[in-house]
Amino acid sequence: MRKMQKRVYVVAADTTVFLGTGRKEFHPKKPRPGLEHYIAEAGKGVLAQISDPEAVDEGVVGNFMASRFNRQGHLGAMMAVVHPSLAGKPSLRVEGACASGGLAVVTAIKSVLAGQADLSLVVGVEVQNTVKAIYGADILAGAGHYAAERKSGHAYYFPAKFSDRAGEYKKRFGAERTWAAMGRWYEQAVRNARLNPKAQEFHNTTTDLFSTHQTMAPNPKSFCEHINVLDCSKVSDGAAAILVASEEGLKRTGRKKSEAVELVGFGHSTADLTAQPDDLTVLDTTRRAAREALEMAGVAVRDVGVFEVHDCFTISGILACEALGLAGHGEGADYVLSGATRRDGPTPVNTSGGLVGFGHPTGASGVRMAADLWRQLTGRAGDDQVKIPSERPHGIFASMGGNDRTVVSCVFRRAA
Amino acid sequence: MTLDERLSNVSVVGAAGKMGSGITLLLAQEMARLSLLPQNRGKVFRLNAVDLSPEGLRGLQEYVHAQALKAAEKGAVGLRALYADREDLVENGEIIEDFVRRVESMVWPSTQLAAASGSHLVFEAIVEKVPVKVSVLKQLREIVPDDAFFFTNTSSVPIGLLDREAGLAGRIVGVHFYNPPPVQKLVEIIRAPGTRPDTAETAAEIGKRLRKTLIPAADVAGFIGNGHFIRDGLHGLQEAEALAKNEGWPKALWTVNRVSQDWLLRPMGIFQLIDYVGIDVFRFIQDVMGKFLEEPLSHPVVDAMIEHGVLGGQNPDGSQKPGFLRYEKGRITAVYDLERKDYVPLDPKGWTAEADARLGPLPEGFRGWKALAGAPDRDAALKAHFDAVAAMKTPGAELARRYVKRSREIARRLVATGVAARPEDVNGVLTSGFYHLYGPINDFCA
Numbered sequence: 088m089r090k091m092q093k094r095v096y097v098v099a100a101d102t103t104v105f106l107g108t109g110r111k112e113f114h115p116k117k118p119r120p121g122l123e124h125y126i127a128e129a130g131k132g133v134l135a136q137i138s139d140p141e142a143v144d145e146g147v148v149g150n151f152m153a154s155r156f157n158r159q160g161h162l163g164a165m166m167a168v169v170h171p172s173l174a175g176k177p178s179l180r181v182e183g184a185c186a187s188g189g190l191a192v193v194t195a196i197k198s199v200l201a202g203q204a205d206l207s208l209v210v211g212v213e214v215q216n217t218v219k220a221i222y223g224a225d226i227l228a229g230a231g232h233y234a235a236e237r238k239s240g241h242a243y244y245f246p247a248k249f250s251d252r253a254g255e256y257k258k259r260f261g262a263e264r265t266w267a268a269m270g271r272w273y274e275q276a277v278r279n280a281r282l283n284p285k286a287q288e289f290h291n292t293t294t295d296l297f298s299t300h301q302t303m304a305p306n307p308k309s310f311c312e313h314i315n316v317l318d319c320s321k322v323s324d325g326a327a328a329i330l331v332a333s334e335e336g337l338k339r340t341g342r343k344k345s346e347a348v349e350l351v352g353f354g355h356s357t358a359d360l361t362a363q364p365d366d367l368t369v370l371d372t373t374r375r376a377a378r379e380a381l382e383m384a385g386v387a388v389r390d391v392g393v394f395e396v397h398d399c400f401t402i403s404g405i406l407a408c409e410a411l412g413l414a415g416h417g418e419g420a421d422y423v424l425s426g427a428t429r430r431d432g433p434t435p436v437n438t439s440g441g442l443v444g445f446g447h448p449t450g451a452s453g454v455r456m457a458a459d460l461w462r463q464l465t466g467r468a469g470d471d472q473v474k475i476p477s478e479r480p481h482g483i484f485a486s487m488g489g490n491d492r493t494v495v496s497c498v499f500r501r502a503a
Numbered sequence: 504m505t506l507d508e509r510l511s512n513v514s515v516v517g518a519a520g521k522m523g524s525g526i527t528l529l530l531a532q533e534m535a536r537l538s539l540l541p542q543n544r545g546k547v548f549r550l551n552a553v554d555l556s557p558e559g560l561r562g563l564q565e566y567v568h569a570q571a572l573k574a575a576e577k578g579a580v581g582l583r584a585l586y587a588d589r590e591d592l593v594e595n596g597e598i599i600e601d602f603v604r605r606v607e608s609m610v611w612p613s614t615q616l617a618a619a620s621g622s623h624l625v626f627e628a629i630v631e632k633v634p635v636k637v638s639v640l641k642q643l644r645e646i647v648p649d650d651a652f653f654f655t656n657t658s659s660v661p662i663g664l665l666d667r668e669a670g671l672a673g674r675i676v677g678v679h680f681y682n683p684p685p686v687q688k689l690v691e692i693i694r695a696p697g698t699r700p701d702t703a704e705t706a707a708e709i710g711k712r713l714r715k716t717l718i719p720a721a722d723v724a725g726f727i728g729n730g731h732f733i734r735d736g737l738h739g740l741q742e743a744e745a746l747a748k749n750e751g752w753p754k755a756l757w758t759v760n761r762v763s764q765d766w767l768l769r770p771m772g773i774f775q776l777i778d779y780v781g782i783d784v785f786r787f788i789q790d791v792m793g794k795f796l797e798e799p800l801s802h803p804v805v806d807a808m809i810e811h812g813v814l815g816g817q818n819p820d821g822s823q824k825p826g827f828l829r830y831e832k833g834r835i836t837a838v839y840d841l842e843r844k845d846y847v848p849l850d851p852k853g854w855t856a857e858a859d860a861r862l863g864p865l866p867e868g869f870r871g872w873k874a875l876a877g878a879p880d881r882d883a884a885l886k887a888h889f890d891a892v893a894a895m896k897t898p899g900a901e902l903a904r905r906y907v908k909r910s911r912e913i914a915r916r917l918v919a920t921g922v923a924a925r926p927e928d929v930n931g932v933l934t935s936g937f938y939h940l941y942g943p944i945n946d947f948c949a
């Protein structure tokens with residue numbers, strides 16, 4: 088069985104505002120900050136929390152498609168915008184579609200485990216509002232098997248992929264409860280986001296979120312057959328950063344152990360990008376990665392008190408709850424309907440809003456999840472803090488790429 | 504001749520105008536779609552955009568580009584299906600770009616009427632002047648094939664008159680779009696007594712292709728839409744005039760505008776609507792209707808406004824120009840004072856509040872037009888609103904009741920005189936063309 092060969096910590100984290108429609112300061116026609124701004128802001132936010140910024144050994148950038156959204160490659164060499172001392176140190180960019188952020192986290196972990204770095208700064212970033220959503224759909228379709236599937240695919244390529252999953256789930260497990268659970272997921276996401284000033288839905292003032300969702304029937308002529316636009320995470324610009332440390336690295340930061348979380352297990356799994364999912368109602372790659380992470384940590388899902396799942400769509404959130412073992416196959420909808428995933432429920436999921444509420448700058452999301460678990464487990468979450476019961480001291484995230492083709496999962500607990 | 508064949512060469516005359524440009528866009532999009540169907544590969548589709556104004560035609564090209572792009576982006580889901588067998592075009596971006604170029608390439612601009620010579624279908628949307636329309640239609644008749652149909656967009660000229668004077672032998676039908684044609688769903692179809700059935704049928708088919716709501720109207724000046732609007736507007740002016748005697752014009756105009764919007768639950772008040780159409784256009788239609796119907800339709804205030812050079816209408820970006828009211832960012836900011844010949848800014852703590860107070864409160868639980876437009880309980884809410892208006896003793900409710908009754912009277916007369924075949928048709932024009940939440944033939948405040 089895989090085991091942590093040494094102790095690895097996350098000692099600091101930060102996120103920028105996730106900008107896009109819904110935020111008051113967002114104007115589609117006005118100039119907006121670019122990649123370097125976001126990388127610098129999130130990275131500096133982390134370095135400001137440690138005593139010696141020059142102590143960082145390396146950088147990892149998680150990014151999906153700056154090459155098309157911003158016509159910019161080579162992001163590894165952009166790390167020095169965070170701190171001049173990072174020039175001259177190793178730094179690279181990793182890509183795994185919407186799991187790019189998760190991959191960046193795992194890359195830093197492996198580097199620390201390999202003894203190549205004691206402090207690895209991870210920044211996930213995406214700036215997507217450079218193109219309208221209809222063109223962004225083409226770019227994001229690169230997370231699927233483009234050559235074989237883009238032409239036959241839907242105008243809104245990924246929404247349609249998950250609409251198919253929602254359709255299959257409805258068919259197998261009941262249309263009404265599925266639709267209601269999707270509505271509740273949306274409601275929960277926005278409510279959580281309203282507690283998080285950096286969230287894209289922070290300014291959302293809709294009074295009856297659930298019925299707003301329920302009455303907006305899916306329209307296959309203009310969008311998708313089984314989901315509406317509220318079921319989708321929005322187009323976002325933003326970045327998130329964390330500092331991954333060895334025991335030695337933690338000492339160098341000057342932080343107390345109680346200000347850090349310890350990584351107790353991680354999983355990283357892929358599926359064949361050129362093949363179709365076996366069962367549209369199962370996220371099996373997510374399940375595999377989460378199981379690996381939990382097994383490595385030697386804990387069960389009942390030991391986990393706070394969850395971050397990749398709800399690129401409301402249905403993905405429901406399926407991810409099943410994949411993590413919170414609910415059995417086909418029982419995820421009822422689980423969500425029971426209120427168990429709400430912040431006042433026994434297993435709060437996506438406490439800062441998740442992808443639907445906080446926003447989804449694709450390359451940032453995995454890092455943002457790790458950042459949020461650090462905030463929750465160290466008691467620094469501010470208004471969106473939930474209570475972490477002592478019998479469930481762990482937090483888990485699962486960062487998913489494409490149609491469940493690359494998944495990274497990590498289990499943390501407060502360091503002691 | 505099939506409809507698709509007829510659509511392979513079409514002309515829009517007056518293509519650079521407000522209506523002509525919208526009709527050109529709609530047709531160019533439909534023709535571009537046709538050109539992509541397997542059976543039409545290799546065929547040439549041609550839309551002659553004829554207008555006297557070269558600057559106007561240049562503007563038309565820019566308009567068609569911008570609007571076609573917007574529409575293609577919005578309709579990308581359907582476009583992908585249309586391009587399913589074009590293996591070379593993969594991305595939304597590529598498909599949208601190709602379609603927009605295709606729409607643009609349909610449009611052949613020309614300042615010469617002769618460009619229309621090959622057309623089997625001609626849309627006429629030039630100035631609303633009988634001699635000009637007749638002369639242009641005559642010239643067209645000379646140059647187009649004998650089987651060509653003429654669709655005129657006239658708002659007020661009887662179709663039968665154009666048919667006779669231009670010698671079209673029944674190959675003309677009124678196809679009355681609303682402004683702007685790409686957005687407005689309603690099209691009134693007007694058959695003159697001599698209109699040939701095949702001409703009218705083609706108009707109906709094309710209307711359907713363009714996904715319009717078609718309502719037949721008789722060939723009586725003003726048809727249904729203006730037949731109601733002009734008289735409804737004149738009623739508003741009479742009410743305002745009566746109020747102005749004691750209250751002065753700003754309060755009077757403000758009051759009637761508010762009643763016709765809030766108490767009547769319409770999308771805008773009557774004076775804002777007249778401003779939107781243009782006070783000069785209003786008078787023009789009123790005069791043509793008056794002449795053909797031998798009905799005294801006029802109001803001295805309309806004449807006075809035009810004399811003062813205050814005309815309303817819209818800026819190129821769609822924002823409203825000052826008329827009875829003045830606007831900033833879509834909001835009313837001032838009201839015209841006919842005596843002082845100047846605008847009086849709204850004063851929410853002064854005269855405006857006094858005028859509002861005099862009207863009395865709105866019915867309890869009032870929800871405006873916008874809130875009700877999408878409300879699932881709309882019909883019940885409308886009934887509750889007008890039940891309350893019927894029972895209230897305030898001046899606002901009284902004005903509203905008279906307005907509702909007058910509007911109903913106008914509508915009923917349109918049916919009684921055969922302008923509309925059925926009450927549903929008048930109601931349909933007001934709901935789909937004027938965005939009213941209810942038709943004027945109802946039992947509110949009865």
Ligand SMILES: NC(=O)c1ccc[n+]([C@@H]2O[C@H](COP(=O)([O-])OP(=O)(O)OC[C@H]3O[C@@H](n4cnc5c(N)ncnc54)[C@H](O)[C@@H]3O)[C@@H](O)[C@H]2O)c1
Pocket residue numbers: 516517518519520521522523553554555556559627628629630631635639656657658659679680681682
């Ligand atoms: N504007 C409206 O709200 C509206 C609504 C429905 C119907 N209509 C009717 O549509 C028609 C056009 O109205 P509009 O508002 O678009 O007017 P407009 O003034 O915007 O456009 C008329 C166009 O016709 C062109 N034109 C004039 N004489 C011409 C000629 N002899 N040959 C070629 N082109 C010529 C002008 O250059 C101009 O571009 C009128 O019959 C009007 O009654 C208007």
